[in-house]
Amino acid sequence: MLDPFLKIDGLSKTFGNTKALDNVSLDINKSELFSLLGSSGCGKSTLLRIIAGFEKPDSGKIYLDGQDITTLPPYLRPLNIMFQNYALFPHLNVKKNIEFGLKEEDLDKKEIDQRVNEITTLLELTGLESRKINEISGGQQQRVALARCLVKKPKLLLLDEPLAALDKKLRVQTQFELVNLQYKLGITFIIVTHDQEEAMSLSDRMAIMKEGNILQIGNPVEIYEKPSDKYVANFIGTANLFNLNLIDQKLIIKELNLEISNNSSKNKKLCLIRPEKIKIQKLENQNTQNQCIGVIKEVAYLGSYTKYLIESNGFNFYAFMQNEEVSRNLKIKWDDKVICTWSEDSIFFFDD
Amino acid sequence: MTNFLKKQNFWFVFTPYFWLVLFFFIPLALIFKISISVSEWGMPPYRDMFAFSEEGLSINVTLSNYLFIFSDSFYLRSYLNSLNLALTSTLICLLIGYPIAFYVAKSKENIRNLLLILLIIPFWTSFLLRVYAWKVILQGSGVINTILIKFGIIDQPLSMLHNHYAVILGVVYTYLPFMILPLYGYLVKFDLNLIDASSDLGAKPFKTFIKVIIPLSLPGIMAGSMLVFIPVVGEFVIPELLGGSDKLYFGKIIWDEFFVNRDWPIASALAMSGIFILVVPIIIFQLMYAKYHFKNE
Amino acid sequence: MQNIILKMNKIFLKSFFLTIGFAFLYFPILTLIVYSFNDNKRVMVWKGFSFRWYGELFRNEQILEAFMISIKIASLSATFATLLGVMIGYSLVRIPKIPARPFFIFLSSSPLVMPEIILGLSLLLFFISSNHLIGFPSSKGQLTVLISHITFSVAFVAVIIQSRLSSYDKNIEEAAQDLGTLPNKIFWKITAPVILPSIISGWLLAFTLSLDDLVVASFTTGPGANTLPIVVFSKVRLGLSPEVNALSSMIMLFVVIAAVIFYFVNRSNVQK
Structure with a gap:
């Protein structure tokens, strides 16, 4: 070698x-x-x-x-x-x-x-x-x-x-x-x-x-x-860190009291979802896994993207949204109720 | 290589150390020794500290020189005169020097450099000649008297030379640059925005000056005052040229004791007491001030 | 309106203080210069314009000799004081282990606050005793004045060097080492050239201190070592001297020329 x-x-x-x-x-x-x-x-x-x-x-x-x-x-x-x-x-x-x-x-x-x-x-x-x-x-x-x-x-x-x-x-x-x-x-x-x-x-x-x-x-x-x-x-960057609980074979994000999908990571204690991986929409329809309902607490428009601080279940986390369209007003504003979603593979599970 | 550095460092410390011990510390110790010796006629005009005679070893140590100078109000008065002179002229230098330093520091850069040179020129010119100039001016037949008589304001020349006030004038004149330059050094670094900030916060100009500018230039005031006060206490030349018999000063007394009376022990005792009364408090004050200043930074 | 008045007021105050201040600084010097051209032995009675006293000045061997002695002593003293002062400044900032460091600091700074009359007295007594003990110095003269001047100038140089070195970026010495300079060459190749302006101002200050000193020189002088201030002092102690007026003008001329050169060199440096 x-x-x-x-x-x-x-x-x-x-x-x-x-x-x-x-x-x-x-x-x-x-x-x-x-x-x-x-x-x-x-x-x-x-x-x-x-x-x-x-x-x-x-x-x-x-x-x-x-x-x-x-x-x-x-x-x-x-x-x-x-x-x-x-x-x-x-x-x-x-x-x-x-x-x-x-x-x-x-x-x-x-x-x-x-x-x-x-x-x-x-x-x-x-x-x-x-x-x-x-x-x-x-x-x-x-x-x-x-x-x-x-x-x-x-x-x-x-x-x-x-x-x-x-x-x-x-x-x-x-x-x-x-x-x-x-x-x-x-x-x-x-x-x-x-x-x-x-x-x-x-x-x-x-x-x-x-x-x-x-x-x-x-x-x-x-x-x-x-x-x-x-x-x-x-x-490095902004991190949403969540603690995990295993209840009845279901993996639950403690802070959001929310079940997340998992295949292999049953025994993990901590996970990370980067803010840009969370998509938020105004509350219209509802699904089951990998999503939660929250309220916008802070909005910071930064040009290429907008930073949102979201409260859900009494816990704060960040989501970053690309500003993809030319628009005069932000579609999502303070106090809006939103639904946050992320895909399964955007979750990173920490090794203990 | 570190060996070389060690060698270099050794010489860098040792050479000046040796020089200062030999030519500064030992001479000081020597005047201390002479100040507690018994004076007598002869050369040197004092008795050896240790003498061997038939009666064995006798040690000739005495405090009588100190007792003598402290019991005679003549010496005490000269100390006080020197202190008085130093304090008064330091104060006057500060009063005259501060506005000059302030306005020079606040001038535009090209004018400032020119003014600074103009401030430094007298400083580089011979000290002795600057004192002598006042002798020319203040003389009975000097410039001022000539002008006053010509305009019929007086008909007999005023006697302005050879008194305490002429000495103060001479001291203020020669030591003014020592006050202005350190003050300038602090004021020029000083941010003009602070003045604006202060008036923005509602302070009137005078208040701004008292509450902001003076405290911030305090180190410069201290440095300038020390540079004037300390040498003036021992000043010999100015009183000798411009002073009269109305007041005697500390420097002149030492000079006379040594050169005129040839009383080395008394001259030494005067010098030592000068160190203890004037120099030591200044060193202690400076150390305390440095500590205070350090804490507040 | 009020603002304008306030501003006018400010400008008035400023020019008032500066005019009065500079007039005070220059009036005595100018008086000397004017009277140096007076063609009368009685200094204060104007008789007419002449260069007579300049001629007398250049024929006055006593003054010329004293001038040469002063220049010689001042340049030697400044050179040695600068050497020692640089060593002290460097030691205090860079060498952590100095035996009895507080004592070293005391020795190197107290000449600054020591009245010159005490310094002069102590040095004279020292020279006399050392002559008694070991026969050195054999007599008072230029050597003893030189030693005394070095001793009190060292402290002033040391202060200048010390303050320069404590604001000095040590990284540049490391950079030199990194680029291959051997440690024993760093002082001469990097440190000394970088602080050279401070070394020069230290030298100039020591030179002026020596040239200007009357008191210490009066104590420690001997035959053949009458410096310019000693000679001038003996001439003006009791009366006025037209030759000294001429001397003042010459010194003034010299200083002004130096200042003008300095000003323009400095200005062209800044402008670049």
Whole structure:
């Protein structure tokens, strides 16, 4: 069997009384765009800093491309990191920033110039070479930071919240550029982020972290549709979570006092129905399973879809409706009585 | 490599540490030692602290120098004069400096930079010469008297030099930049929107000033006041050039005890008591203020 | 209407305070400059315009020598004080384990609040005792003035460097390491160049402090070490001196030229 490109094996790290990392293991493949996602303090930044070599783990090993790099100092690791605030050298201009790492490798001037030229062309920085760092825009700074790392042709690029400092519109555009760039260069990327949308749209695979542990590793679809637990379900997107009871061989949603269809999931305790999977209609006819009657409590029109908070049996949950037609008024409004339906296979049952 | 860092760090700490102990701490300890020595004629003009004689080891330690300066109202008065001078001029500097700093900070950016340079120019010009300028102005035959006589307002020149007020004028003039610059530093960072917010909430301009602007610039006021107050307490040059015999100041007394009377123990005792009465309270105050400020941030 | 009056009022107040303030700051200096062109030995009696005292000034060997000594001591003192001050600033911000750290902080900050007369006295007594004990310094002179100036300037430089370093982004040093810089080169390649503007302002401040100092120099000076302030002070202590007026104008001219250069360099930097 082939070894993974980056193998993280049982890393632990404690700062004072807090466990930043608790026996974390992770395999990342070559040319993969991998995200570490979690709220602040979950240990994702510590993990990144350990991979980069700025922190020493208390225990555990890191292998990159088959080589044990656990004790290697940062300046000897064949990988680079892009900092959240970019950490560009304010006393050097754009070109000097980009060629900084190559000069440290003692390459000859011709090769340095050639590689710097390549990367400035690739990242559309041509013409800015002699500018000072404080004379270029935030988006340009971000590209200089990327160029400064990529020009060294690292085996692995670590990106700490690469888009956090950009404004929203630029962020979406840059997301695509980043994915294209990674695809073009084939360099393995590890991105740390707290932004779930960013992680979903960027990553081939991602890991959800909480309190120094990895809760789930998978591709965005797996993680959204089949979260490993309540925390992950809530962290990614909006989650309607229901407890289940088995009464007389019938599976009942406790909160709604409603029987749901089931074939194989008799002994499950918890299920998830994502809001966009619930269809709501004004109350007209009534059926039996996988539906319930509720009252609209809140309506939020968001353009492409509308968010409804529905109360049923004293319990609140969300439903998202695509706004499919051009219409002046919402068909379903406050205090309307609605019937909510979902298909059998839109229910996800948690393993215990 | 860490070895190298350790070595670098060692030299970075050790070199200045060594320098300051040798040339700052030991000299201070030395004046403390001399201040409790017995004075006598000779060179050096005090008795060794430990003397070996036929009667064995005798230790010559005395508090008499301190007792002497505290019992003589002459010294006490000079302390009070210096304190008075420092307090008055700090206050005046604040009153003059605050509006200037405020309006400079609130000017448009291109004008602001120009004004700032204009503020700094006197600061870079020789301190001594700026004091001397007032001597030229206030002289019996100086600028002011010449003008006043020419316009027939007075017929005998006023004697404006060589008194406490001339000293205050000189101090305010030379130390004004030390008040304005830190105040400016705080006021320029200060968000103009806060003034709008305050008047939006119904505060009149004066109230806005008292309730919003002053409290927010308090760190600048403290810094500026310290920069004026502390050196003025020991000020020697200005009283010497502009002052008269009406008031003696602390700095001048030390100078005279040392250079004129050649009484090293008394001069040292004066210096030590100056440190304990003036400097130590300031350090304690600053520490407390820093703590208070830290808590409130 | 009321608003306009209020606004007029504001503008009036502003120009009033600024005019009065700047007039107060510049009136004495301008007076000196005007009288420096007075062709009369009695400073305050106007006789006519002339450059006579500038000529006298440039022929006055005592002043010229003192000027050279002052410049020499000030530049040496500023250089050493900057070196030591950078070390202190760096140590306080970056090195967690300093033996007796509170004492180190005390040593590096209390020269700021120490009246110069006490500082001068203590240093003089120290030099005398150390001369008695080990024969060093062999006599008071330029060396003792230099040592004293370094000692009180260090604290000022240290404050500037410390405040710069505490707002300094440590990530850029990590970035340099990540790009392959060896730890022993980081200080010289990254840290020092980045804080260079602060180092320069520290040096300039130390230079001015030394150039301006009269009290400490008066205590610690000796033969052949009469700095410019000492000479000027001895000339103006009892009366007025037309040569000193001329000297003031020269210094003023120099400072204004420096300020104009600084202003335009700064402005073109900002505009870029």
